[in-house]
Amino acid sequence: MILGGSLVGGALVVGYTATHPMAVAGALLSGGGVDPEPSAFGPYIRVAPDGAVTVVNRQQELGQGIHAGMAAMIAEELDADWSRVTVVTARSNFRAYGPQASVGSRSISTNWDLMRTAGAAARAMFVGAAAQRWQVPPRLLAVRDGVVSHQSSSRSATFAELLTDAARQTPPQRPTLKSVSDYRLIGTERVRRKDSAPKSTGAQIYTQDVRQPDLLIAMVAHSPRLGGKPARYDPSDARKVSGVVDVFAIETGVAVVAESTAAARRGRDALRVEWDDSAAERRSSPELVRYYHDLAAGRGDVSPSDFAMKGDAPETPFRGDVVEFAFDFPYLAHAPMETLDCVAAVRGWDVSITSGAHLPSIDQVQAALTARTIPGRVDLEVIPAGGSFGRRGVMSADYVVECVRIARRTNGRPVKMIWTREDEMMAGYFRPMSHHRLWVQMGDDGLPQRWRIHTVCQPLVPIGPNSQAIEGIDGSPYFATASTVDGKVFSPSFAVPPSFWRSVGHSHGGFVMEHVIDQLARRAGRDPAAYRRTFYERAGDKRRLALLDTLCRRAGWGEPLGGGWARGIAIHETYGTLVGQVAEVRLEHGRPRVRRVVAVADCGIAVAPDQIRAQMEGGIGFGLSAALFGAVTLRDGIVQQTNFDSYPVVRMSDMPAVETHIMPSADRPTGMGEPGVPPIAPAIANALLALTGHPTRSLPII
Amino acid sequence: MPYEIVVNGRAHTVEEDGQTPLLWILRDMLHLTGTKYGCGIAQCGACTVHVDGQAMRSCSLPLEAAVGSQIVTIEAVAGVEADAVRAAWVERDVPQCGFCQSGQIMSAVALLRLIPAPTDDDIDQAMSGNICRCATYNRIRAAIHDAARTVSA
Structure with a gap:
């Protein structure tokens, strides 16, 4: 449906996309991609002849409920009929949508102005059309649930009735946005998921379910040892398997291409591959832990980068009452329910991909490099993913690249590559293991005077400082009483591939700070909540003080529990x-055993309260798996966990009751996809400290 | 050799190796993609279907063992329990990524047919084979209780 107005005109409605320097650079870099369906209301909003609104989401729905949040921001300002709003995911197109990625729990915050402005501009176009038709000033018109009305003349018209005229209106560049007190949708229980029905009937299509004419299925035999490459392979038995079409080596393994999933699996099982382990990891986890301890003690082969978070970093030794802590965290798998998969076809210069992408812009560029074409010739259709938790958002786009490598060899036939659960667990990527060593010089008042922190963690990004290693430590409020905070980050690089994992460095840095502070409180003979209050007061941190008070009140902090509970x-x-x-x-x-968690979130204006609660519940469950059981370990460079039998995760009976409270706030909204994860592990460790007097020095606990 | 299986009330003749897991017959040959692959070793429950009314893991059920049984998948599961469960799932916005939910729903429907008013312990037991990495467990539990009330009303 074309309503008039070009894509460029539409894109201009929302300022950022076409005129921002990033967008210009991105367009040069990527050449865009397949253009979005033209709409007079810009690339984010389509209005059908019957008045139904489709929101085109530039973010990716990985389960975090971002379809609901994005749609709510637009529908609020558009005053659309929420029951007639649907959401689709945008294809990858830098020119129309800017950089597309769902990272750092930033989807709501980075789109807050953009989506509201897009909605308000479209609203102004409907108002403008009605004002012209009725010859009344626009300011006298009201919009509600997709109906524009003029109260004094009792005239009204639906979006459907105004559509043709509205599409001819010039979109305002700076439409007026509502004030928070005027919201009718944002922050209410009416903001519900748009995808619960298809996800409750089996109708939702994931990458695993994609059907295309002539579609081939591929599986890849990967090196059992991390970093290994195929040296020699014997394809003869695999080729004899009925339904196997081709067998060939690619950089990361040996691909078996077949007419069905069962045939691909049988073909892969029949393969014999010799691996070249010359660049592979050969160590086992205990050796790696010792290596990390040596590095932190300055006895290793990696030079650290020094940091001074507070004050100058004096070389003078710590004096007096010095407390030392050491923590070890393991590798973790992401283990989304949908294993890695991708559909790709390569035809001449053109690549078409369907994937539950997490970083579409990165995937598009990596696919182009792999296919030796330009990114603008890569059409990436983004569909919902069966979870990611970071795994589908790897900078190397490893699984997309692998699928495109296979698709280059199938004479234009599309290929669906499917990883088994064993592939997903054993081939990486992983939340990196880490080691933290801390020295805290205590004052007579029971408060820290100096902190020193040594952290060992593989870098997640090949360039720039390894800032993810000390996420959750950097900027800690518990540094408020100290005169100096300094330390070193050691960033070893080897063949075990590390990547982002829901909450990234906060998944270990948060544990370090929150468990250390409880141990210091215990040492000082102070209540852990009261001890925290001291730091927040010293820092003048009203936000943390308010949250602490709410949390203690809701949780009944200090009231006796009995029954062995703490x-x-x-x-x-x-x-x-x-x-x-x-x-x-x-x-x-x-x-x-964790029976109940009381949680409080301060995420600014709550756009979608029920999804905030859902992410808190999900974050606690995800963090609980890691806290209790999560560990990927190596023996001779081979991952020992292969599936959910050896990598246990939280099941129904493990899940605690969760009560979520949202702090009222007028601040700009922030995200909820990750922040629910980090606190649960230290909360459990702190309860165990209260129960047993013993600190937790490594995860997992069990 | 060809095998005849009955899926969602219809007979299908399938030319495949008898050891092929039913899951891949459903997905690749019958195009019933609501049933998901998640682990392949009956650990996660994403592939749960009903075999003669019982919740079973189709990833670990060979084609030849499915002959002679009534197979029902998420696409066709019907009746008061199924309707109540699906409605409760939507009402509570249970799904997040949604990938495991077909299997969760098949397990929940089988539970309610066996125990119309399950306790929390019943739910723990019946749902223990279904993993949700988004950890929607509390909403699943609440939705099962909701559905039980609907069925008994």
Whole structure:
């Protein structure tokens, strides 16, 4: 449906996309991609002849509910009928949408102005059309649920009735936005998911479900040892398998291409591959842990980068009452329910891909490099993913690249590549293992005077400082009483591939700070909540003080529990969102059981309250898996966990009750995809500290 | 050799190796893609279907073992329990990524047919084979209780 107005005119409605320097650079870099369906209301809003609104989401729906949040921001300002708003995911197109990626829990915050402005501009076009038709000033018109009305003359018209005229209006560059007090949708329980029905009937199509004419299925035999490459392989038995079409080596393994998934699997099982382990990792996890400890002690082969977070970093040794801490964290798998998969076809210069992408812009560029074409000739159709937690958002776009490499060899036939669960667990990427060593010089008042931190963690990004290694430590409120905070980051690089994992460095840095502070409180004979208050007061941090008070009140902090239960508290800020959690824990047969978590979030204006609660519940469950069981370990460079039998995750009976409270706020909204994860592990460790007196020095706990 | 299986009330003749997991017959040959692959070893439950009314993992059920049984998938599961479960799932916005939910729903429907008013312990047991990495467990539990109330009303 074309309503008049060009894509460029539409894109101009929302300022940022076509005129921002980033967009210009991106257009030069990428040449765009397949253009969005033209719409007079810009690339984010389409209005059908019957008045139904389609929101085109430049973010990716990975389960975090961003379809609902993006649609709500537009529908609020557009005053659309929420029941007639649907959402689709945008194809990858830098020219129309700017950089597309869902990272750092930033989808809501980075689109807050953009989506509201797009909605308000479209609203102004409908108002303008009605004003002209009725010859009344626009300011006397009201819009509600997709109907424009003029009260004094009792005239009204629906978006459908105004559509043709509205599409001819010039979009305003700076439409007036509502004030928060006028919101009718944002922040209400009416903001619900748009995809619950298809996800409750089996109708939702994921990459695994994509059907195309002539579609081939591919599986890849990967090196069991991380970093290994195929040296020699014997394809004869695999080729004999009925339904196998081709067998060939690619950079990361040996691909078996077949007419069906079962045939691809049988073909792969019949393959014999010899691996070249010359660049492979050969160490086992205990050796790696010792290596990390040596590095942190200055006895290794990696030169650190020094940092001074507060004051000058004096070389003078710590004096007096010095407390030392050491923590070890393991590699973790992401283990989304949908294993990695991708559909790709390569025909001449053109590449077409369908994927539950997490970083579409990166995937588009990497696919182009792989196919030796320009990014503008790569059409990436983005569909919902069956989870990601960071795994589908790897900078190397490893699984997209692998699929395109295969698709270059199938004479234009499209290929669906499917990784088995074993592939997903054993081939990486992983949340990197890390080691933190801390020295804290204590004053007579029971408060820290100096902090020194040594961190060992593989870098996640090949260039720039390894800032992810000390996320959650850098900027800690517990540095408020100290005169100096300094340390070193050691960034070893080797063949085990590390990447982003839901909450990234906060998944270990948050644990370090929140568990250390409880141990210091215990040492000082102070209540952990009261001890935290001291730091927040010293820093004048009203936001944390308010959250702490709410959390303690809601959790019944200090009230007796009985029955062997104890409470543990943790409060941590992740990507701008502050989350506090109190976990109720007891030991059953020597293992911690968590029965209830009271959680409080301060994420600015709550756009989609029910999705904030959903992400808190999900973040706690995800963090609980890591806290209790999560560990990927190596033996001779081979991952020992292969599937959910050896990599246990939280199941129904492990899941605690979760009560989520949202702090009222007039601040700009921040995200919820990740911030629910970091506090749960230290909250449990702090409860165990209260129960047993023993600190937790490494994860997982069990 | 050809095998005849009955899926969602219709007979299908399938030319495949008898050891092929039913999951891939459903997905690749019958195009019933609501049933998902998640682990392949009956650990995660994303592939759950009903075999003669019982919740079973289709990734670990060979084609030849499915002959002679009534197979029902998420696309066709019907009846008061199924309707109540699906409605409760939508009402509570249970899904996040949604990938496991077909299997969760098939397990929940089988549970309610067996135990119309399940306790939390019943739910823990019946749903223990279904993993949700988004951890929507609390909403699943609440939705099962909701559906039980609908069925008994």
